[in-house]
Amino acid sequence: MSEAVPWWTNAIFYQIYPRSFADSNGDGVGDLEGVTAHLDHVSELGVDAIWLNPVMVSPMADHGYDVADPRDVDPLFGGLGALERLITEAHARGIRITMDLVPNHTSSAHSWFQAALTAAPGSVERERYIFRDGRGPSGGQERSDPGNDLGGTPPNNWVSVFGGPAWTRVADGQWYLHLFDAEQPDLNWDNPEVFSDLEKTLRFWLDRGVDGFRIDVAHGMAKPPGLPDMSNPDVEMLTLDDHDPRFNHEGVHDIHRGIRSVLDDYPHAVTIGEIWVFDNADFAKYLRPDELHMGFNFRLVRAEFDPADIRGAVENALAAAGLADASPTWTLSNHDVEREVSRYGDGATGLARARAMAMVMLALPGAVFLYNGEELGLPNVDLPDDALQDPVWERSKHTERGRDGCRVPMPWSGAAPPFGFSSNPDTWLPMPPEWSALTVERQLADPDSTLHFFRTILRLRHSHFHFTEFDVEWLQLRDDALAFVSAGVLCVLNTGRTPLELPAGELLAASAPLLEGQLPPDSAAWIVTG
Structure with a gap:
């Protein structure tokens, strides 16, 4: 791809x-050598890049998002050498490697x-973090008995995204801020x-x-x-609004400009921001030419x-990406949300709808993010209470089950757990x-499997969608249908209860077999109309 069109523009x-x-x-527990061993699976899917969740040195209070050493790989994942081998092997297959970066906080174990x-x-040491005295007449200064002084009220009413207060008190009476876990x-x-x-x-x-x-x-x-x-400290996890003082403060853009100034020395490299901002003008600010290359839109x-x-x-x-002339991004699942098979209804209906929505997503211009297991049609898992590890479970006093249900290990082969994921039946989350x-083994043997379906539609996206602009043309077929033309291909989604007559053209693919030439409910099709 030319310099004018960066590799990530429409990447998978x-x-x-x-x-x-x-x-x-x-x-x-999965590790980087395990990823390298299964690179052929990733390559045969037809993706352009891998996004690795955090592998830096960490006590794993939040499974790697609590980083103790940002410039090394945790031994749990195989150390720095394992990552270097993965990069080499991935690049040999034409697959790029992007990593998670956690700049908002560190681990409490960080030096x-x-x-x-x-x-x-x-x-000087405290000025690297956000330490404050408490509220109250003592201001947190009565340090001989900090547990009883009137400064025992936190500096403000902020709550943690994971539940509970966003402040923890230390031995001398001051408080430190943690928008997530106390160990972050x-x-x-x-x-x-x-x-x-x-x-560095x-x-x-x-x-x-x-x-x-x-x-x-x-x-x-x-921070402001x-x-x-x-104004509303009773928010739930990730229920953020555009007036939340904890996030989206104007000063964040100077930070992103600083990051971009470094990235400009590495023109092959991309930044993708996790941006929980729902006002389009505010969202677009993050994608200005001197800030992030792309931003997750949820x-x-x-x-x-x-x-x-x-x-x-x-x-x-x-529209949000267009305000900054940036590449849009699309995703249906990740490590923080319920898997789409379950979100769309579970069972056969949920799977059918998930496959259909994958075709809708892959027909759209811009970068697409698939989550491991999505290509297998994995549902969320209802785990027993004693298996839950997400800090959300404890911090919410067992009112929020957290995100473990979408993080259960990948099943590779065999008839019983751990399904080739490990030689150890005691996997970090039960399967x-x-x-x-x-x-994967079972689905490779079945030409109608979800895995074969994903391989097919990813190949067709590469071969038949020639994106030249970030635009789609909408068609009206029926009130319970969605139809749009993108890069010369018509995508049709039937959300209704009866089969849908398809427009004329060459059928590229469908998420379910047609019924006498018609598109069945809960399915999608791609058609070349020209």
Whole structure:
């Protein structure tokens, strides 16, 4: 692809949650050697790049999003050498590697935070994080008995995204901010030392051949002066609005400009921000030419299986990216949300709708993100309480089950757990016995399987969709149908209860067999009309 059209513009990214992909050493947890061993599966899918969830050194309080050393790979995943081997092997197959970057916070085990705990209030060490005195007459200064003084009220009313207060008190009476788990203290981005360290991290990985970063909480980092109270501190996990003082503060854009200034030294590399911002003008700010290359837009994930809702999500995402002349992004699932098979109704109906929605997504111009297991039609798993590991479960006092249900390991082969994922039956999350019908091995032997379906539609996207602009043309076929032309191909989705007559043209693919030439309910088709 020419310099004028960067490789990521319409790329297919395959998200790998390393803990759950493949375990090479029998400890029950997936690792990087496991990813390398299954690169042929990834390559044969037909993807352009891998997005790896965090593999840096971490105590794993939030499964890697609590980074203790951002410039090394945790031994759990095989160490730095394992990542270097993966990069080499992936590049040999024409697959790029992007990594997760976590700039909003560190682990409480990070050497900086450990130094801050032993340093005095106002010290250089504490200025790397957000330490404050409590509210109340004592201001948190009565340190002889900090448990009983009136400064025992947190500095403001902010709550953690994972539940509970966003502040934890330390031994000398001060409080530190953590928008997520208490073991994930927020960095103070007003301190230039924080960006200087991030630049070292960016160059460390880019110099080792990494092709870019997915930036976690890209709408976070910057905090408003004075840390004003939330107007609604009863929000649920990830239920963020555009007036939440914890996120989307204007100062975050200076941080992204700093990151981009480093990335410009590596023109092959991409940044994709996790941006939970729903005002289009605000969203587009993150995609200005000197900030992020792309931003995750989650409207399609949140859309119901309904033509008007899906069209609204697509139009909105196209408009938001279009304001910055950036490539749109599309995804139906990731490690933070319920798998789409379950979201669309579970069972045969959920799977049929998930396959149909995959065709809708892959017909759209822009970058697409698939989540490992999506190509197998995996549903969410209803795990027993004692198996849950997501910190959300404990922090919400067992009112939110968290995200473990979409993180259950991949089934590769065999008739019983652990299905070739590991030699150890005690996998980090238990695998349901009924997944014997969903293994890669079983699906490779079945030409009508979801795996073969994904291989087919990914190949057809590469061969038949010649995207030249970020635009779609909508057609009206029926109130319970969605139809649009993109890159010379007509995509039709039938959400109704009766078969749908298809327009004339060459049928490229359908998510279910046609019924006497008609598109059945809960299915989609691609047609070449020209």
